Amino acid sequence: MTLQQLNYVITISEIGSFNRAAEKLYVAQPSLTSAIKELEKEMGIVIFNRTGRGVTLTADGLEFLPYARQVYEQFENLVELYGKRGSRRQKFAVSTQHYSFAVKAFVEMTKTFDVAQYEFAIRETRTRDVLDDVISSRSEIGILYLNDFNRKAIEKMLSVGNLVFHSLIDCRAYVYIWRKHPLAGRDSISMKDLEPYPCLSFEQGDNSNFYLAEEILPTNDYPRIIKACDRATMLNLMVGLNGYTLCSGIICEELNGDDYISVPYRDEEADLGNVMEIGYITRKNSVLSSVGERYITEIKKYLGLEVEN
Numbered sequence: 001m002t003l004q005q006l007n008y009v010i011t012i013s014e015i016g017s018f019n020r021a022a023e024k025l026y027v028a029q030p031s032l033t034s035a036i037k038e039l040e041k042e043m044g045i046v047i048f049n050r051t052g053r054g055v056t057l058t059a060d061g062l063e064f065l066p067y068a069r070q071v072y073e074q075f076e077n078l079v080e081l082y083g084k085r086g087s088r089r090q091k092f093a094v095s096t097q098h099y100s101f102a103v104k105a106f107v108e109m110t111k112t113f114d115v116a117q118y119e120f121a122i123r124e125t126r127t128r129d130v131l132d133d134v135i136s137s138r139s140e141i142g143i144l145y146l147n148d149f150n151r152k153a154i155e156k157m158l159s160v161g162n163l164v165f166h167s168l169i170d171c172r173a174y175v176y177i178w179r180k181h182p183l184a185g186r187d188s189i190s191m192k193d194l195e196p197y198p199c200l201s202f203e204q205g206d207n208s209n210f211y212l213a214e215e216i217l218p219t220n221d222y223p224r225i226i227k228a229c230d231r232a233t234m235l236n237l238m239v240g241l242n243g244y245t246l247c248s249g250i251i252c253e254e255l256n257g258d259d260y261i262s263v264p265y266r267d268e269e270a271d272l273g274n275v276m277e278i279g280y281i282t283r284k285n286s287v288l289s290s291v292g293e294r295y296i297t298e299i300k301k302y303l304g305l306e307v308e309n
Helices: 003-015 018-025 029-043 059-082 100-111 127-135 151-160 231-241 290-303
Strands: 048-051 054-057 090-096 118-124 141-146 163-172 174-178 199-202 225-228 245-247 260-264 275-283
Touching: 003 018, 003 029, 003 059, 018 029, 054 059, 090 100, 090 127, 090 290, 100 118, 100 290, 127 141, 127 163, 127 275, 141 151, 141 290, 151 163, 163 290, 174 231, 199 231, 199 245, 225 231, 275 290
Parallel strands: 090 118, 090 141, 199 225
Antiparallel strands: 048 054, 141 275, 163 275, 174 245, 174 260
């Protein structure tokens, strides 16, 4: 059975004549008849009743026709979408831990494309979802960090998922707080300084472990800890409760506003994982799309990194 044979069946059923169908299809009538006979033999049914007044569908033909239409319509849809003159909109998605710079780069990247021709998505989500989205090709790129504490665990997940980590920048730890926080005037802040205030952390799900935490130093014994699911809630808790979180210090005031600051975190002990290596993950042996390349370029620009021409 071929797509051409299905098209023949559909056309004959609509016109009701082999001769006129052959004319419309620009094929010789004997060739059309032969193709239908071969199809009927292969399917083990008779599709058309042939009479002197034309052709009609048999009972089997009436049952066969809807399936033929469905298959051929799907073929036509594929041609319309992916053919040389197809109208398919190119898709691009990125999944990221909660980094405002990743959103800012997405905004700048989007400005360089005609959004009518693309379908874009950005997902600020949990660490496990960042990994899963790239593994499943739901997202082309994932943004996350490694450090001495989580490196072995995350790299094992990357290996199992056939993913590659591309390093972008190393960052020392900063304390992220409200501009009017009691500690806002300090040149640096220690963990002892933070004891009276609640630590804010992004929720990672019921099955999460310390290695999936977005905040560094997740094993510290925090007296108070509050979990949130999104960046807006986290910022509200900073204001309402004088909460804090530990971050890379890379803040986009254009998106988060200027009511928040980052203050260098001061080590009182040799804290494991005080340096964050931020990077992006892709599927192994994959090549970035033009949109993906542009997105990474915008991230590098924002981070002040050298951009290849």
